[in-house]
Amino acid sequence: MRHWNEAGQTTDDARRSWEEKWKAPKQVLKAKQTAINQHVSELQEKVTKMQTMLRAMARERRTAPMQELADLEAEVKQLEEKQAKKWRRFSKLRWIRDGDAPSKFFFAILKARRAQEEITTFVGEDGQRRQKENSTLTRMNFSLNSRKRRK
Incomplete structure (x- = not known):
């Protein structure tokens, strides 16, 4: 879907112009990294x-x-400072480009937490483990009901 902005451009045109503007800083950073x-x-x-x-x-x-x-130690320290400065610039450039969007890391952590919290089996009154097959909804209901009982 395309949207018009105040300058009369579509979002695709705006995206292309921003990509063009970012080429120069990317090339400068790449040259500095090579050096x-x-x-x-x-x-x-x-x-x-x-x-x-x-x-x-x-x-x-x-x-x-x-x-x-x-002299060698001073040169190593200076190089470490340059590298740290480069990473700060790179992260700032990425933040300006992407904004505060959630990262892949965030979603991986969220997925791991959900996997830990998911109830796939439960112990019945007779002491046997029971597993619900292919019923996420019943697992959710069981989980919610058990939390309500605890309160």
Whole structure:
């Protein structure tokens, strides 16, 4: 179903224009993520080389280059901050795009809770377990009636 807005566009036209507007920020974020990933791999290589060098120095009983270690730690910390900033931007961009819509996670939790609360079997007065076959309505009624009795 299409609806007209005040600008004289249909919802499909509005959706297309918003998708066009979101292309540029998505491309910028993707380029930044690629640069960050490349920087991470380079940094991991540096860390591996430094660890190898430290092991060799420990064998030779030499002192480690403390300035290089401090620089490497600072670079790792800076990279972690960049990554956290990127995820905050991404989540804000997604929130702006999707709004406060319930997520798949929300529905999965709800489904799990409902499955736990569902009564599929009950114990009769004679102590035997009974299972209702294919009758969700009777399960619901039984559940509601048993809750009323407790009160």
